[in-house]
Amino acid sequence: MPASLLPDVRIPAVSIYESVFGGLSADELGAVAIIDGVSGAETTFGQLRGQIDALAGALAARGVILGEIIGLLCPNVPVFATAFHGILRAGGVVTTINSLYTAEEIERQLKDSGASWLFTVSPFLATAEAAAAGAGIPPDHVVVLDGAEGHPSLRELLGAGEQPPELSFDPATQIAVLPYSSGTTGRPKGVMLTHTNLVANVAQGIGAIGVERGERVLAVLPFFHIYGLTVLLNYALTLRAVLVTMPRFDLPEFLRITSEHRCNWLFIAPPIAVALAKHPIVDNYDLSSVKVVFSGAAPLAGALAEAVAQRLGCTVAQGYGMTEASPATHVIPNARPDIDRASVGLALPNTESRIVDPETGIDVAVPDAGPSLPGELLVRGPQVMAGYLGNAEATAETLDADGWLHTGDLATVDADGIYRIVDRLKELIKYKGYQVAPAVLEAVLLEHPGIADAAVIGVSDEDGQEIPRAYVVLQPGASLGEEEVVGFVAGRVAPHEKVRQVRFLAAIPKSSAGKILRRELREHP
Template sequence: MTIFKSHLPSVQIDERPMATQILDAIWRHSVENPSKKAMINAKDASDFVTYRQLYLHIHSYAAFLNDIKFGQEDVACVATKNRWEYPVVLTGTLAVGGIVSAASYAFTDWELARQFNDCGATLVVCEDAVLDKVRLAVKDAPKVKNIIVIGEPASTGGPGPKIYNLTEILKKEPSYRLPKIKWRVKKDLALIPYSSGTTGAPKGVMLSHYNLSAMRATFHSYLEKQVFPAISPNYDPKNEALVFFLPFYHAYGNTLMIDAICTGGTSLVMSTFDPEVFCSTIEKYRIKSVNVVPPIVVFLAKSPIVDKCDLSSLIYIGSGAAPLGQDLSDDVMRRLPNLKGLYQGYGMTEITMASHLMDPIKAVGEKISSVGDLLPNAEAIVVDPETGKRLGHNQKGEICVRSPAVMQGYLHKMHDTASTIDKDGWLHTGDIGYVDNDGLFFIVDRLKELIKVRGFQVPPAELEDLLLSHPLIADAAVVGVKDQRSGELPKAFVVRKNHSLTDEEVKKFVADKTAHYKHLKGGVEFIDVIPRSPSGKILRKELRTREAPKPKL
C-alpha cells in the first residue's frame, strides 16, 4: 500500500481566521513603509492603493457591512474583473464572519441568478459595467437585498435591492472595531467558489478559513524553499513586483493574490489579459517570475508582440490550470534566452488551489512535463479506477489527494461530496497519472469530462442541459476539441427534431445565455443519435474519436 508524501518537511498552519492573518500582514507592511504600493493598475499607474490605504479601506468596508446587518455566515457574491478593490471586499467580508462566493464577470444574468440562488447570496458586489446584468439576475434571486457597485452606476434608484457605491463607502472613517466572533476556523466557511468537479454542472466548493490558511502556508513554504532560490540566491519577494491577470475569482488567482499581499510585494493588476500591457509591464518593472496558464505560454512562444518588448528580466514561468506540452515549453525556452525554466503545478478548486508544484531546477528534459512533487502536508495515492487497487511507482491510475487544503465538501450536494471524498479523506481528482522513481507526478489523461478553455472550466452537462431546453433539439452531447490557442473548445453534437434548425441558430442560442468561453466555438455537428451506454450515460469517447485526426494515406 503506497502512500506518496512530499519530500519537504511539514509546515505549521496558522489557525487564526484568514482575515486576521491578512490584516496583520497588511498592518506590518504599512508600518514598515506607509507609502508602499500594494497594488497598481497595470494600464494606469495613477490608479493604485498603498498598504496603509488597504488597511483603512478594509475597516471602512467592514463597518459598512455591519451597518447593513451583514455578518456571520452571510454570503456576498462578487462579480468583478481584477482590481485593487477586490481584496478590500474579500477581506472586509471575511472580517465580519461573512462568506465570499465569487462569480465570473462574464456570466450572463441567467448564470448569475443560478449562483446567487445556490449560494444564498444576500449581497452582490459588482462593477458598474455589469450592473444591468445583476439587476436582471436579482429579479430571479429574491434573497439578494443589497448591491454594491464599483464605479459609477447610471442609476441607483428603482425597484429591487438597494444600491450603494463602493467609493462612497470607503470614504467613511474606519472607527469600527471588528466584531468578536467565536470562530471555528476549521469549519467556518470563507469562500464558496464554483467548480464542476469531475462531472456535472457547477457546484459550490466549501472552503474554510483553515483551508485557505493551509493552502497559503504550504504554497508559500514551497516558494521559499524551491522557487525563490532558483530565481536568485538574494531573491526577496517583498522587494519584487508581480503581474496579475489570472482572475481573482478563480482558486489559482485568489491564492496568488492573497500570498502576494501577505508577503508584501507590489502587484501589477490587469483587469483582463492584454498582450501588450503584459509584455510592457514585465519590461518596465523588470519582473523576474510570472504565473500563467498554457494559452499564455502559446502567446509567449508565437506572438510577434513579444519581440517588441525587453523580457530579459524573466527568469522563471510557472504554469497551471491545464497540462503543458514539452514542445511548447521548448519553444518558449528558445525564444526567451534568459529564461532558466518553465515549471508546472497541479491542483483544483476542491484542493483550494494546488497539491503539487515542480521544482524549477528539476524541470528540464523529459521532466519538464511533470507537475512536480507534493506540497508540504499533502499526500497522495494512485489507484486503479476499475478495481480501486492502490498502485506503485510508474503505474498509471487515478490520482487521489489528502491534505489540510481539501474542501469541506460541495454545497447542498452530499452525494457528490461522498463520491469525490472517500471515507478515508482521499479526494478523487478524476485525473489519470503516475509517479516516477524520483517521486515526481505526471498527469497523462483525465477521467473527468470537464472541458478546459484557456484555463476556464466548461462542464459539458451544463451546456447539454441548456441545449435540451431548445424546442427543436431532441438530444445533445458536448465534448472538448483540441485547439492550439485555447487548449480545448466546446463542440456540440445535436439530434434535431426539425431539420430546419441550423448550426448558427444553435451557436447563437448558447451564446445568448452563457459566458464567452462556453460558446460553441468548436462547432456544431448534427447526428442521428447520441451514443449512450445501457445505463444512459453519454459515450463521450466515441464522440471524441470522431474528432481525432484522421491518418494520412
Template sequence: MTLTVPAALDAAAERDPTGEAVADGDVRLTWAALRSRVRVFAGFLSSHGVGLGDRVAVCSPNTWHWVVAGLGVLYAGATLVPVSTRFTARETLDVLSRARVSGLVITGRFLGTSRLAALDSLPPLVVRVPVEGVEPPVPGVVEWSDVDGTCDAAAVTPDDVSDILFTSGTTGRSKGAMSAHRQALGVAAAWASCASLSAPDRYLVVNPFFHSFGYKAGILACVLTGATIVPQRVFDVVTTLQLIEQERITVLPGAPTVYQMLLDAPDRSRRDLSTLRLAVTGAATVPASLVARMHSDLGFDTVLTAYGLTEAVVATMSRPTDPLDVIAHFSGLPTAGMEIRLGAHDEILLRGPNVMLGYLDDPAATASAIDPAGWLHTGDVGHLSPDGHLRITDRLKDLYVTGGFNVYPAEVEQVLATHPAIVDSAVVGHPDPRLGEVGRAYIVPRPGVAVSAAEVLAYCKENLANYKVPRSVEFMSALPRNPSGKVLKRLLRDAPPDPASATPTTPVPPQERPHA
C-alpha cells in the same frame, strides 16, 4: 503560520506598512493603506448587520476594488463567495440564491454590459463598483464611493468557513466548494513557498480573482509574502506586454495559451521583459518546446508546472531544480501536505489538510467526491513516476473507446502540440455507428500559417497508433475555455461539426482496425 485571513492582513501591514501592496493604474496602495481601506469596507458591512455566519458575493473583474472588497468581507467575519463575471444572469442568480448571500459587490458596466442591470432580484445589500466609469444611480444600490465605516478584525477562527468557490460547471450545475481560513491560507503558503514568492516580487494577476488561482494563489499568496498585486482586468496580450514593462513584473502565472500568445505577439521584441523571473502553468498538455521558449524567448528564469482543482486548489507543484523534460511532462511533487494515489482506471485521489470541507448544502455530492477514508476523487487520470512526480493523463470523462481501444485525448493533443502550424488543439470522442466512438480534432492554427485537415491527419498517422488518429478535423479561431484555462470539451461534444471545416479521414485498412 497565521491561520486567519484578517490576522494575515494585519501581519502584512505591521511587517511592511510602506511596501506597495496593490498597483492598479493610478491607484497605488501600501500595505497599511490597503488594510485601512479593508477596515472601512468591513465597517460598512458591519454597520449593515453583516458579520459572522453571513455570506457576501463579489462579482467584479480584477481591480483594486475586488482586493479591498474580498478582504473586507473576510475581515468582517463573513464568508466570501466569488462569482464569475463570465456567468450569465441566470447562473449568477442561481449562485446568489443557493449561497443565500446577505450582500453583493458587483461591477457596473464591464465589457460593455451592465452585470447589475441584468439581475432581476437582489440581496438586501448591494454595492456597485465603477469599473467603466460612473453610471446613473440605482435605487437601493450603494455606490462604491459612498462606502464608509471602520472596524477591527472580527473574531474568526482558523476553522471558520472563509470562502465558497463554485466550480466552473464543466460537467453540469456548479457546486460550491467550502474552505476554512486555515485551508485558504495553507494552499496560498504552499504555492508561495514553491514559487519562492517574496516582498520584492511584482505579481501580474491575470487569472480571475473569482477563481482559486487568482484569489488564493494570487491575493492571499501576496498577503502572506508582501509581494505586490498587479491586477489585469482581462487578458489582452498587448496590455500584458505593456504591464510587464511598465510595472517591472517578476511573476506571471497563467494557462499555457497565455505564454503562447505572448510568444506570438508581433511587438514582443520591442518590449522590455527582462524583469520576468517566474512562470507557473499547468494542463494535461504543456509542450516541452513551449517551456524551452518561455526560458529562451520570454526570459523566465524559472518555469514551474502545477496541478490543482477548486476542491483542493494546490495538490502538486514542480520545483525550480527540476529539469525541463520533467517540468514539461509532469505536474510536480505533492505539496501542502497532500497525499496522492491512483484509484480505479488510474483516477487521481488526493488526501490532505486542504481538501475542501465539502460542497455547500449537497451531502450527496460531497460523499461522492470524498470517500470515507478522506480521499478526494478528482475525476482526473494520471501516472506517478517512481520518484513521485505526477503526470496528468486526461479526464475520466474525456476518455473515449474506439473499437474497444481506450483513447486518451491528451496523448493525441501532446502530438498535435508539436506541429509547427498548430497553436492549440482539443480532441473529443463522437459517436460512430461502427466503432462506437471516434475522435475529432479541433484545431487553432498558428496566425498567418496555413495548414489543411489532410496535413493534420497525416501528421497524426506518423506519430500515433492508428486507433488514436482522429477521424476528422475542425478548425476554430479559439477553443472554448473556463476561467482557469481548461477547455470546455462538453461544448465541443454538443456542437455539430461544421461541414465546411470537418474533414473525414480515409477508411482504416482492415488489418489496422482496432478491435475488442
C-alpha cells in the same frame, strides 16, 4: 507514495485576514501592495489594510453577520482586494462570480449560494442588477464599488468611519469562500473552502513556488477563479510581493504592463503561453524583468514550456490543482530546474497523493525506474474542501470517508515523486483554463426545438488546447447547420462556454443505463 517529498510546513490556526495582514510591520505598512497595471496607481499595505478594516466595520454596522453569503462580481482591479478581504474581515463568506457570466448564470449562483448582498462595478451593473433582482437582493444590498445612482458605493462605506467587529470563530470549520466548480461532472456546485483551507494552501506554496518579498507579480488570471484568488491575491500579499493588476487579457496590454512595470512573475494559463511562444508582437517589448512564467489551470505541454523559456530567457514551471483543493496540490518548485517541465512536479508540503486503478481502487505500484502505470490521482491535505454546499451526494462522490479527494484526472508517478497528468477521467472540459461542464451545454442544446439529443466532450485544437465539441442528433425533418448550433448556444452562455465545433450523428452512444459513452464519441473525427 502517499507522503510528499517536500518537508511539512506549519499551518497557522488563524483567519485569512490574520494570516495575510496580521503580521504587518511598521516598515511594511508603507510598502506598495498593489499597482493598477492600467493607470499605474499604487496602494500600500497600510492603505489596503485600513480600507479593509473600514469596509468590515461598515458592513457589520449594516447588519452583516458571521457566515452571511456575499457575492463578488468584479474584474482584477485593486478594489477587488479591499472588497474580498473586507467582506471576510466582517465575518462574511464570499462567493466569487465569473465576470463573463450572463445575468441568468449569476442569478443561479446567487440563489444557490443564498447570497444576501452583491458587490460589483459599474461596467457590470446592468447584468448585476438583473441577477440581483431575480435572486431577491434589494438595491441597497448591491454595492457598486466605483459608484452608481441608487446603490451604496465603496467611498460611502469607507467614509462611514465604523470599526471592524470583534469576531470569534474556528478557522478550520468557518467557511470563507464559496467558489463554484463542476467538480468531475455535472452543473457547477458551491465549493466550501474554510479559512484554514486557504491559509494552508498559501503556507504550502511559500517555499515551493518561490516568489520573494518585493518581487512584482502580474495578476492577469482572474481573482474570481481560485487559482488567481489563492496563488495571486493571497499568496503574493502574504509574501509582501507587489501585485500588478490587469482587468482582462489583451496581449499588447499584457506585454506593455509586464514591460513598463518590470514584472518578475507571470502566472498564466496555457493559451497565454501559446501567445508568448508564437506571436511576433512579443519581440517588440522588453521582457527582461521576467524571471518565472508559472502555468496552471490546464496542462502545459513540455515543448510549449521550452519554447516560452527559450524566447523569454526565463524559467517556466507549472502546477496542478482544482477548486476543491483551494486549489494547489502539486507544483514544480522553483529550486528544482531538474524536473521535467511537462510534469506537474511534486506534491506540496503536508499533501498526500495516491495513484489508484479507477476500476479496482487498488494503488498503482511505483516502479524503480520510469513512470508508473496511469491511475486516478487522489489527494489529501489541509487544503481539501469541506464539501459541496447543500449537496451531500456530490460531496460523497468526490470526497471519500477517509478524506481523499478524487480528482477525476489520470496521472503517473515515478520513484522521485514526480507526477504527470496524462488524461482525464472526468467529463469536465478546461477551455483556456476555465471550467466548462458538458452537462450545462447539453441542457442548452436540448432547448433547441430542432435538436433531439446532444452530447459534449473536450477535443484538442491545432495548438493542443482543449475546446468543447458538440455531437447533435436532429429531430426528424429538422435542418440545422454548424453555425446555427454554435450561435444558438453562444446566445445563452458565457463566452468561454461556447461550443467551438459541431458534429451531427444519427444517435448519441449511451450505456444500457442511459449514460453517454463519451469515450466512443472521441472515436468520431
